[in-house]
Amino acid sequence: MPVTSVEKDLDALTMTIVADFAVPLQRLWEAYADPRQISKFWGPETWPATFVRHDMATGGRSHYYMTGPNGERSDGFWEFTSVNPPHSFEVVDGFANADGTQNPEMPTMKMRFQFEETPTGSRMTNIATFNSLEQLEQLIEMGMEEGTRSAMSQIDAVLADLASFAAGRGTETQILSDTQVRITRVIRGTAQQVWDAHNEPELMKRWLLGPDGWTMPVCKVAQEPGEQYRQEWENTETKERFGFEGELLESAAPYRSVTTEKMIGMEGPSTQNELTLTPLEAGTLLTLVITYPDVATRDMVLATGMTDGMETSYLRLENEVLASAE
Structure with missing residues (x-):
């Protein structure tokens, strides 16, 4: 499993997840930039994700939904506030309606994804910042940490699958x-x-x-x-x-x-x-x-x-x- 640490700072209202990979930095970045690839690991194993929009550029937006084991559907969105390929991107993350618009009844948070080279490959650091302690506790109770660990357990298979996403495959x-x-x-x-x-x-x-x-x-x-x-x-x-x-x-x-x-x-x-x-x-x-x-x-x-x-x-x-x- 690529997740190497999960740290929660209740004073700073953050949760930081670090994951290490045995692939080059650019390969890891493209797994997040490509809607075909991120769909294969963003959702937990029992709640796979489908990205129907993924504009990885400053000012862009993503809309995805996760499908539960009994056909349940949970939609989410990202608003990209900063994109610096292949080193980092920042988003506002929240729950969405079926059309991709924000669900105002549910909380949002800020997430910063940082990517860096390591002696053995590359590292992703995800820093989630919450608006309140109550919000942090609410999302943790909803299984955010466990869901992230489950989702990240799938990424190695995506990173190893070079053929499915290579240039030259045609339309x-x-x-x-x-x-x-x-x-x-x-x-x-x-x-x-x-x-x-x-x-x-x-x-x-x-x-x-x-x-x-x-x-x-x-x-x-x-x-x-x-x-x-x-x-x-x-x-x-x-x-x-x-x-x-x-x-x-x-x-x-x-x-x-x-x-x-x-x-x-x-x-x-x-x-x-x-x-x-x-x-x-x-x-x-x-x-x-x-x-x-x-x-x-x-x-x-x-x-x-x-x-x-x-x-x-x-x-x-x-x-x-x-x-x-x-």
């Missing part, structure tokens, strides 16, 4: 719920380069094409929240056209944007697309969480081969756009 889709899927891919480029490739029309027309034989004659980009965007593709042989349009809801360059999306000419509700870019040693982890109106729509879209089409585009992005920028 992958994970079903998060009846209405949400998460699409991930490590792009060989910086976060700024990947951001620009998603927001500069001339770059988008070079790679965002799906299978060969299509062009992108219309690429209107929304620059500010509230603005509309529009994208249209045309088959070079049949001249068939299709496209999508929507609204930019949030934008925090170069790590997060949220848009609605709807096929042009189709009736019905839009999807919501949350794009997050996370810097890694091997490049940039692109995470796209798509929220569909219902399970039937989700399954219908996945059955179209969407993931394969996205992989074709991302390969083009790496090989024809980012490689030429080096």
Whole structure:
């Protein structure tokens, strides 16, 4: 078990957890930065976690939920107040409603995660600061220490699993719920380069094409929240056209944007697309969480081969756009 000490300071209202790992500092950092990885160890063994949002940048936010052995659900959130990769990050941690908003009836606390190299690998120090002695005692009674020890007992297996999270695996889709899927891919480029490739029309027309034989004659980009965007593709042989349009809801360059999306000419509700870019040693982890109106729509879209089409585009992005920028 990686936890080497747990100390509670009732005067300072803190609980400090130290854990040591036989991996390099960057590897440990990425386990916390990658929503696929932190989901595998943040929750206790009997209450596994699912991160549906994880914006590891100053001003960013995470939303996760833990699922109990009988199907119970407990939601939590992080607000990132400071991020200094790969050495530290600070968050406000609290209980959340199902939509990720703070549950004001439950306490919050501040947590600072510090990462440092050691002679045998790396060390994580987590300092939780409570608002009152009553709050500290309440969370300890709720099993915070035991839950943390249980959660941390799973991290070694995640750190050892290099293959599941390596660059070169291609585009992958994970079903998060009846209405949400998460699409991930490590792009060989910086976060700024990947951001620009998603927001500069001339770059988008070079790679965002799906299978060969299509062009992108219309690429209107929304620059500010509230603005509309529009994208249209045309088959070079049949001249068939299709496209999508929507609204930019949030934008925090170069790590997060949220848009609605709807096929042009189709009736019905839009999807919501949350794009997050996370810097890694091997490049940039692109995470796209798509929220569909219902399970039937989700399954219908996945059955179209969407993931394969996205992989074709991302390969083009790496090989024809980012490689030429080096």
